Amino acid sequence: MLLNIKELNKTFGDLHVLKDINLSVGKNEFVAILGPSGSGKSTLFQLIGGNQTPNQGEILLNGESINGKTGFISYMPQQSSLFPWRTVLENVVLAAELNGKPDYEEAKLWLEKVGLAEFANSYPIELSGGMKQRVSFIRALLSKQNLLCLDEPFSALDEFTRLKMQKWLLSVWEENRKSILFITHSIEEALFLADRIYILSKRPAQVKAEIKVPFSRPRDESLLETNEFFLLKQQIFQFIREELSE
Incomplete structure (x- = not known):
């Protein structure tokens, strides 16, 4: 694995943001993170990028700890x-x-x-x-850098432009195949882009599920109209709704 995160915890005073996070990104893999607003997804990127240090746990890149170290990843913010x-x-x-x-x-x-x-x-x-x-x-x-961290890069775009940018991102990624960790609020976006999806709970965020996306590559927008895509999207939506209602 290129990136390994083990038992990661982060607090800000009395606020517990991340709790025992375990996740990984393989070489040439596209991994998405889904979770509710305020669950700590962007904090996770701050930790991976070395701008914050965890209270507990380890962030390993190519087997080496990068806790609190900057300059090891590429980062693309929401804006x-x-x-x-x-x-x-x-x-x-x-x-x-x-x-x-x-x-x-x-x-x-x-x-x-x-x-x-x-x-x-x-x-x-x-x-x-x-x-x-x-x-x-x-x-x-x-x-x-070998790992690109993309923090909801298309969230401010209208729906048509967003789909166009998703297709564009896939075309560039297919050619380049850098490892990507991608934060999104959109189930559809995660399913369209990713190889695997981690679902985070509300704060303090924990990994509640890991889903392997079954769709073959290359992908195009016709995938969004298939019954298989719709059913998996509904399953994930139901899972997140149940998590938020607890």
Whole structure:
């Protein structure tokens, strides 16, 4: 396994946010985390990224502890977080720039792959929401870390743009196959994108279920209309509803 999280606990004073979290992400695997708002999903990413330290437990990357250590993962937040005074190209190379010498030619190649080559010298204010998220994702991809942590990257987009971005993400992932840990509130999004899904409880968050997604790859939007997809979506919805009603 690339990432192993063992018996992770996190508190803020008297507030117990994460309780005995165990989860893993394999090499080339796409793993989603589902859970209610306020359950500590973003705190989990802060711990993996080293911006917070756990009270108990261990975070292992390639078998080495990264508790409290930064610079080992790539991170894409809910908002694109592009610097308005930097061009698209300058934003794309930012993470690589912070870690050494940026490769502008590789950045241009990726912008061409994702249909943004003509916007390389544009500024973020000139881009749509979906275009900004593509730039943000390529920036994370070019940081050269083995694990990408994506924190609800499409939550602010309208439904049509969101589906378009999900399909785009899958196409890029199929080509690149980096390991991804993906936070979402959407059962449909998790099922469409992931190989496995962890379901978290309300706070203090615990892993209540782990689901292996049975659908083959590559996937397209026709999957969303199948009976198998609908039934699994309903099963997960019922599980989460029962958990929240306890």
